[in-house]
């Protein structure tokens with residue numbers, strides 16, 4: 001009798017276990033956290049403001065093709081901002097050539113400017129980086145920023161960014 005009770009408990013608790021293991025999906029977390037971003041817009045409003053591909057990356061977590069962004073090889077002095085809301089995100093002095101095909105930085109302009117979210121989509125465990133103000137998807141951060149002061153590599157879609165060149 002005790003065994004039967006035990007097995008029913010195991011079976012009853014299984015759905016919870018499976019829910020937990022699939023929970024850290026970036027889409028789910030972003031949806032859950034949607035309200036925590038200061039800038040709130042409907043999909044229609046974002047679509048009106050952004051180009052189709054900007055919308056695909058920033059709002060649908062798409063990825064641009066490697067070596068497709070003009071920012072990948074841009075070494076001018078200035079500040080990279082969020083294409084969605086204009087928030088300053090990265091300084092050019094923290095940009096480095098990671099030879100990975102995407103603009104790479106070793107740190108953000110301010111820890112509060114970006115938000116990092118666990119992302120287990122596509123069978124990988126990665127840390128997604130989003131704009132802390134509008135929730136726009138920027139890219140991912142990895143621990144392979146070799147020879148960089150922080151050891152980090154913020155691998156960012158150039159399409160998610162704008163660039164404000166430093167005035168001389």
Ligand SMILES: [Zn+2]
Pocket residue numbers: 082083084085086087131132133134135136
């Ligand atoms: Zn933003």
